[in-house]
Amino acid sequence: MNRMKIRRIVLLTLVFSINNIANGAEIYNQDGNKLDLYGKIDVRNHIGKGKSGGDDSRVRVGIKGSTEISANLTGFGQFEWETMTNKTEDNHIDKNRLAYVGINHKYLGSVDYGRNYGVLYHIDGWIDVLPMFWDDGISMADNYMNGRNRNLLTYRNNNFFGYIDGLNIALQYQGKNTTNNKSGVSAAKQNNGDGYGLSVIYNTDFGLNFGGSYSNSHNINNDIAYYYANGKRAEAWSIGAKYNANNVYLASTYIETRNMTPFGSINTNIAPKTETFEIVAQYTFDYGLKPSFAYIQAKGKDLGEYGDNYLNKFISLGSFYYFNKNFAALLDYKINLLDKNKFTENYGISTDNVLGLGLVYYF
Numbered sequence: 001m002n003r004m005k006i007r008r009i010v011l012l013t014l015v016f017s018i019n020n021i022a023n024g025a026e027i028y029n030q031d032g033n034k035l036d037l038y039g040k041i042d043v044r045n046h047i048g049k050g051k052s053g054g055d056d057s058r059v060r061v062g063i064k065g066s067t068e069i070s071a072n073l074t075g076f077g078q079f080e081w082e083t084m085t086n087k088t089e090d091n092h093i094d095k096n097r098l099a100y101v102g103i104n105h106k107y108l109g110s111v112d113y114g115r116n117y118g119v120l121y122h123i124d125g126w127i128d129v130l131p132m133f134w135d136d137g138i139s140m141a142d143n144y145m146n147g148r149n150r151n152l153l154t155y156r157n158n159n160f161f162g163y164i165d166g167l168n169i170a171l172q173y174q175g176k177n178t179t180n181n182k183s184g185v186s187a188a189k190q191n192n193g194d195g196y197g198l199s200v201i202y203n204t205d206f207g208l209n210f211g212g213s214y215s216n217s218h219n220i221n222n223d224i225a226y227y228y229a230n231g232k233r234a235e236a237w238s239i240g241a242k243y244n245a246n247n248v249y250l251a252s253t254y255i256e257t258r259n260m261t262p263f264g265s266i267n268t269n270i271a272p273k274t275e276t277f278e279i280v281a282q283y284t285f286d287y288g289l290k291p292s293f294a295y296i297q298a299k300g301k302d303l304g305e306y307g308d309n310y311l312n313k314f315i316s317l318g319s320f321y322y323f324n325k326n327f328a329a330l331l332d333y334k335i336n337l338l339d340k341n342k343f344t345e346n347y348g349i350s351t352d353n354v355l356g357l358g359l360v361y362y363f
Contacts, residue, residue, distance in 0.1 A: 039061040040059070043359050044132060045358070052350055062079065074103070077102070099115040109158070110156050111156075112154050120138070120145050123255075127278045134296075156170045157169050214235075218233065234260040249283070253278045255274075263349070272303075290322070318331050318356075328359070330359070332355075336354075
């Protein structure tokens, strides 16, 4: 039995061994050491044409731990793993979503290193609440500091050293990931040069949060003759606001990227500039129903002979229904607002509407 299969068996055994414990199991808490297990079993089916339709189920498992080092110092770590269950047993897809370790000082903040969320996601993640479809092409994994990525060193400070309640800052450095070092991959669009980023968020005491983020990295893809994106630096910035109180959730973001965002199904396409606007609205009824509405558009600029074109543009109409805190039914209808044309056909950009149905067990 190979190492990958052993790892999957161990993690799934942990899941089912605690399936009678609600909402994240505390599996150890003694002498200042704490370990929690969480995750979900998420079965879903997409009803659509061609590659848009089919089984899209997955299982996700996470472990979070902390240990008291002294009165003011705490060590912590987190690992999160996911496997897709829609493939054959010998052709499955496993993902190490998160894997980082850090140390936190009670007054000075925390520092962590590993695979974590980039600072752009600190804002764009406010939109990552849809029942199923959230694929704006900006906060994708392994793309600079936009989503989850590796080789990230992050400093965080909440309440600004105790002087300003609600003001949270994060500073981030990302090391170089190329085919020439240990963290490089064969898909060059998932590599990056050295870079830095920051996010600033202010949380009010009545449910309103607003903030912004920025990142700047060396564009190593400039050396690989990528189409369109030939600048020396890969940059991104975002602003956003969200309201989460009284059963209402509202959020909106605006994001710009330069020489950073891949698009279409061809690995060598990176847009020289993108402009993304997102908005989401949800309301939770007392009996468990949570309707959801979202509008998302991402527009590529200066795409050679194609000029300016939408890379993504859709409306999401959906809902969650929570039978209890551990079990939910999901529905999401993606109304694609893109028209089929030469640009979408040449770059493999879907113009199909898709209906998603699912059931989720959370633990």
